Amino acid sequence: xxxxxxxxxxxxxxxxxxxxxxxxxxxxxxxxxxxxxxxxxxxxxxxxxxxxxxxxxxxxxxxxxxxxxxxxxxxxxxxxxxxxxxxxxxxxxxxxxxxxxxxxxxxxxxxxxxxxxxxxxxxxxxxxxxxxxxxxxxxxxxxxxxxxxxxxxxxxxxxxxxxxxxxxxxxxxxxxxxxxxxxxxxxxxxxxxxxxxxxxxxxxxxxxxxxxxxxxxxxxxxxxxxxxxxxxxxxxxxxxxxxxxxxxxxxxxxxxxxxxxxxxxxxxxxxxxxxxxxxxxxxxxxxxxxxxxxxxxxxxxxxxxxxxxxxxxxxxxxxxxxxxxxxxxxxxxxxxxxxxxxxxxxxxxxxxxxxxxxxxxxxxxxxxxxxxxxxxxxxxxxxxxxxxxxxxxxxxxxxxxxxxxxxxxxxxxxxxxxxxxxxxxxxxxxxxxxxxxxxxxxxxxxxxxxxxxxxxxxxxxxxxxxxxxxxxxxxxxxxxxxxxxxxxxxxxxxxxxxxxxxxxxxx
Amino acid sequence: xxxxxxxxxxxxxxxxxxxxxxxxxxxxxxxxxxxxxxxxxxxxxxxxxxxxxxxxxxxxxxxxxxxxxxxxxxxxxxxxxxxxxxxxxxxxxxxxxxxxxxxxxxxxxxxxxxxxxxxxxxxxxxxxxxxxxxxxxxxxxxxxxxxxxxxxxxxxxxxxxxxxxxxxxxxxxxxxxxxxxxxxxxxxx
Numbered sequence: 001x002x003x004x005x006x007x008x009x010x011x012x013x014x015x016x017x018x019x020x021x022x023x024x025x026x027x028x029x030x031x032x033x034x035x036x037x038x039x040x041x042x043x044x045x046x047x048x049x050x051x052x053x054x055x056x057x058x059x060x061x062x063x064x065x066x067x068x069x070x071x072x073x074x075x076x077x078x079x080x081x082x083x084x085x086x087x088x089x090x091x092x093x094x095x096x097x098x099x100x101x102x103x104x105x106x107x108x109x110x111x112x113x114x115x116x117x118x119x120x121x122x123x124x125x126x127x128x129x130x131x132x133x134x135x136x137x138x139x140x141x142x143x144x145x146x147x148x149x150x151x152x153x154x155x156x157x158x159x160x161x162x163x164x165x166x167x168x169x170x171x172x173x174x175x176x177x178x179x180x181x182x183x184x185x186x187x188x189x190x191x192x193x194x195x196x197x198x199x200x201x202x203x204x205x206x207x208x209x210x211x212x213x214x215x216x217x218x219x220x221x222x223x224x225x226x227x228x229x230x231x232x233x234x235x236x237x238x239x240x241x242x243x244x245x246x247x248x249x250x251x252x253x254x255x256x257x258x259x260x261x262x263x264x265x266x267x268x269x270x271x272x273x274x275x276x277x278x279x280x281x282x283x284x285x286x287x288x289x290x291x292x293x294x295x296x297x298x299x300x301x302x303x304x305x306x307x308x309x310x311x312x313x314x315x316x317x318x319x320x321x322x323x324x325x326x327x328x329x330x331x332x333x334x335x336x337x338x339x340x341x342x343x344x345x346x347x348x349x350x351x352x353x354x355x356x357x358x359x360x361x362x363x364x365x366x367x368x369x370x371x372x373x374x375x376x377x378x379x380x381x382x383x384x385x386x387x388x389x390x391x392x393x394x395x396x397x398x399x400x401x402x403x404x405x406x407x408x409x410x411x412x413x414x415x416x417x418x419x420x421x422x423x424x425x426x427x428x429x430x431x432x433x434x435x436x437x438x439x440x441x442x443x444x445x446x447x448x449x450x451x452x453x454x455x456x457x458x459x460x461x462x463x464x465x466x467x468x469x470x471x472x473x474x475x476x477x478x479x480x481x482x483x484x485x486x487x488x489x490x491x492x493x494x495x496x497x498x499x500x501x502x503x504x505x506x507x
Numbered sequence: 508x509x510x511x512x513x514x515x516x517x518x519x520x521x522x523x524x525x526x527x528x529x530x531x532x533x534x535x536x537x538x539x540x541x542x543x544x545x546x547x548x549x550x551x552x553x554x555x556x557x558x559x560x561x562x563x564x565x566x567x568x569x570x571x572x573x574x575x576x577x578x579x580x581x582x583x584x585x586x587x588x589x590x591x592x593x594x595x596x597x598x599x600x601x602x603x604x605x606x607x608x609x610x611x612x613x614x615x616x617x618x619x620x621x622x623x624x625x626x627x628x629x630x631x632x633x634x635x636x637x638x639x640x641x642x643x644x645x646x647x648x649x650x651x652x653x654x655x656x657x658x659x660x661x662x663x664x665x666x667x668x669x670x671x672x673x674x675x676x677x678x679x680x681x682x683x684x685x686x687x688x689x690x691x692x693x694x695x696x
Contacts, residue, residue, distance in 0.1 A: 386642035
C-alpha cells in the first residue's frame with residue numbers, strides 16, 4: 001500500500017509533476033540539438049540541483065533522462081545526425097524516410113513506439129527490481145567487485161572501438177576515484193604532497209569537463225556546418241499503423257529491457273541489437289531496411305526507451321550503472337545522500353517507488369511533447385552552433401563552480417575538458433572513465449573486504465570464486481569479454497599457422 | 508557527430524570523433540599516446556609509494572593494479588599506433604587543434620582566472636561577447652544583443668530558480684536580487 005502511495009506521489013504533487021514535465025521537455029530538446037547530450041545535461045544539472053531536496057532534483061533529472069533518450073531520434077530522422085548514441089540505428093531508416101518527405105510520419109511512429117518501449121521498461125523495473133535486490137543481499141563482496149569490473153569492461157568493449165583503449169579508460173577512472181585520503185586507513189593516495197588533493201577530485205568536475213567542455217570543443221570542428229531545414233507535416237500516426245507494429249515492438253522492447261539491465265550496456269547497444277533483430281525477423285518489409293523501413297524505426301526506438309527502465313534495475317538494486325548516463329544518475333543519488341544498492345530498496349523503498357512513478361510521468365510527457373510543438377522544435381534545432389557552444393561552456397563553468405563554490409573545481413573541470421577533447425580525438429572512450437570513477441570506491445572496498453575475509457590468501461579468494469555459482473558466472477563473463485574482444489586468439493592462431501606455413505615452405 | 512551527408516555506420520567510422528579513419532594514425536596521436544604512457548608510469552610509481560607490497564588489502568593495492576593496467580594498455584596503444592601509417596590528409600592545425608579550439612580554450616582559462624576578482628556577470632558577459640563575436644561573426648549589435656539575452660536568461664534561471672551562488676565581484680548583486688525579489692513579490696508584500 002505504501003508502495004502505491006509513493007508511486008502516486010509525483011501525480012499528486014503539482015510541483016514534482018511540473019518538474020518532471022519541465023525535465024522531459026528540456027530533455028527532448030537537449031537530446032535533439034546536435035552537440036548537446038543527455039550525459040552533458042545531467043552532469044551539469046547535478047551541480048545546479050545540489051542544494052535542492054532530493055525528490056525535486058530526481059524528478060527533474062529523470063525527466064531529462066527519459067526525454068533525452070527519445071530526443072536523439074529527432075535529429076537522427078531530420079538531419080541524419082543522431083542526437084545521442086542510442087539514436088544511431090534510428091538514422092539508418094529514419095533519414096531515408098525524411099528524404100522522401102515522410103519526416104512527420106517517422107517522428108510520429110518513433111514517438112509512439114518510444115512511449116510504448118518506455119512503459120515496457122518501467123514495468124520490468126517495477127517487477128524485477130524488488131526481486132533482484134532480494135537476490136543481491138546474498139552477494140559476496142567479491143561478487144560486487146566482479147560486477148563492477150564487468151560493468152566497466154562492457155562499457156569499454158561495447159561502446160565501439162578498441163577494447164584496449166576502453167580498459168585504459170576504465171582503469172584511469174578507478175585510479176582517479178582513488179585520489180585523496182583512503183577512507184579506511186587515512187593513507188594519502190595520489191596526492192603528490194599537495195594538500196588540495198587530499199579531499200579527492202570532485203567527480204562532478206570530471207564529468208562536466210569530459211562531457212560538457214570536451215564536447216563543446218569538439219563541436220568547434222563543425223562550427224560552419226549550416227543547419228538544415230525540413231518541412232514536417234502530419235505527425236500523429238493512425239491506430240492501424242500502431243497495431244501493425246505492436247508484435248515487433250513488444251519483442252524489441254524485451255531486447256531493450258534485457259540489454260539495458262546488463263551492467264555496462266545501455267540504450268545504444270540495445271537499439272543496434274534490436275535493429276539487427278528486426279532485420280532478421282521481418283520477412284517482407286514494405287521497403288528494404290536502410291531505405292526507410294518503418295520496422296527499422298520501431299525496433300531501435302522501442303529498445304532504447306525500454307533500456308531506460310532496464311538500466312535502472314542494476315543501478316537501483318546493485319549500485320552498478322548501466323552506462324555513462326546511469327553512472328551520472330548514481331552520482332546524483334550519492335550527492336543527495338542516497339546509496340544505490342540492495343539496501344536502498346530495504347531502507348528507502350519509498351525512493352524506489354517514487355522513481356518508478358516519476359519515470360511513468362516522464363514517459364507520458366514524452367509522448368505529449370513528442371507529438372506537439374514541432375514548429376518550436378525546428379526553430380530551436382536551427383539555433384546556430386556559434387551561439388550554442390559558448391553557452392555550453394558558460395554553463396559548464398557555472399556548474400563546476402556551483403558544487404563546492406570553488407574555482408579549483410573549475411580548473412579541474414577545464415583540465416579534464418581538454419584531456420577529454422584529446423581522448424575523443426584519438427579514440428579513447430570517455431564512458432568507462434566516468435564508470436570507473438563512480439565505481440572506484442565500490443570496487444576498492446569490496447576487493448579489500450573480500451581479500452581480508454580470506455585472510456589475505458589469493459588461493460582461497462579464487463577458490464571462493466570457483467565454488468560459488470554466481471561468482472563463477474561473473475568471473476567467466478569477465479574472461480569471455482577478454483577472449484572475445486581481444487585479438488589474442490586470432491593472433492595466436494595466425495602466429496601458429498604462419499609458423500607452420502613457413503616451416504612448410506622451408507622444407 | 509557525423510557528417511550530415513554520411514550514413515553513420517559504427518562499423519565503418521573510426522572510434523575517434525570528430526574525424527579520423529580506421530587503420531590510420533592521426534597527427535599527434537603517437538605523441539598523445541606516449542604522454543599517456545609516461546603519465547601512467549608516473550602514477551604507477553606513485554601508487555607503489557602508497558603502501559608498496561605490504562598486503563593484498565593495503566590501500567595501495569587497487570591503485571597499483573589499476574595503474575599497472577594503465578601502463579600495459581597505454582603501452583599496447585602506443586605500440587599499435589606507431590605501426591599504423593600516418594594519415595597524410597590530416598594536419599594538426601586543421602584537424603587536431605584548429606584555431607577556434609585554441610582560442611576558446613584560452614578564453615575559458617581567462618574566464619576561470621577572472622571569475623572571482625571580476626564577478627560572474629561581467630566575466631560571463633565578456634566571455635559570451637568575445638566567443639560569439641569570434642564564432643558567429645555578426646555585427647557588434649547582434650552579438651551584444653544575443654549575449655545579453657542569453658546572460659539574463661542564464662542568470663535568472665540559475666541564480667533565482669536554482670539559487671546557485673556565483674562570485675559577485677564588482678557587481679552589487681545582493682541589491683539587484685533584492686530588487687528583483689521585490690518586483691516579483693510586489694503585489695503580496
